[in-house]
Amino acid sequence: MLLHIPNVLTKEQLIECRKLLEKASWIDGKLTAGSQAVNVKSNLQLAENDPLLKYLREIITSSLKANPLFVSAALPNHIISPFVNRYENSGAYGNHVDNSILYDATIGKSYRTDISCSLFFTDPQEYEGGEMVIEDTFGTHEVKLPAGDLLLYPSTSLHRVEPVTKGVRMVSFMWIQSMIRSAWKRSILFELDNTIQSLRAKYGETQEAVNLSIHYHKLLQEWAEI
Incomplete structure (x- = not known):
């Protein structure tokens, strides 16, 4: 990226x-x-x-x-x-x-x-x-x-x-x-985070944004090396 x-x-x-x-x-x-x-x-x-x-x-x-x-x-x-x-x-x-x-x-x-x-x-x-x-x-x-x-x-x-x-x-x-060694995984998380922030800016804290945020943090927890 x-x-x-x-x-x-x-x-x-x-x-x-x-x-x-x-x-x-x-x-x-x-x-x-x-x-x-x-x-x-x-x-x-x-x-x-x-x-x-x-x-x-x-x-x-x-x-x-x-x-x-x-x-x-x-x-x-x-x-x-x-x-x-x-x-x-x-x-x-x-x-x-x-x-x-x-x-x-x-x-x-x-x-x-x-x-x-x-x-x-x-x-x-x-x-x-x-x-x-x-x-x-x-x-x-x-x-x-x-x-x-x-x-x-x-x-x-x-x-x-x-x-x-x-x-x-x-x-x-x-x-x-x-925290994420893989460039491919970092790219996925970056795009997902951008999507969440865009949804929040347009529609506020919707249930869809909350659900995506949960998945983002699950992936971060699964992939992170700290």
């Missing part, structure tokens, strides 16, 4: 984050790349021990947990501590697949990467190039989202960031270990 989630960050949060990021110190992004990605990664990144990253992680994680659409789609068991990167001067990230297991240094534990996310700090008109290109069973998708919006996609997808030929592209990236 490829999903665009708007307004994960508020305008006030964006303004604050952008001011902080403009003054940030950046390191070579290759320092945190895996064995496959290190040869195709050319960008800058906030260091893991940077106090700014710790502050931004708190903002991002709390915003995600408070976003109903994200929670419905991801059904997160754990959000691996986000990172922030910067692309400029033809910086790019070639074709790669994210590692299936990642270590979260903040927690001191390894987690499955079921879902990958990119949260944009810069608007599309602020840079040229830099498209996020994702390949899945339904074809190839090019994405450039407004600042504050998030792209959610399966971690098993082949993806890349095209070279940024002008301006600066700043994005936070993170991975989710979902």
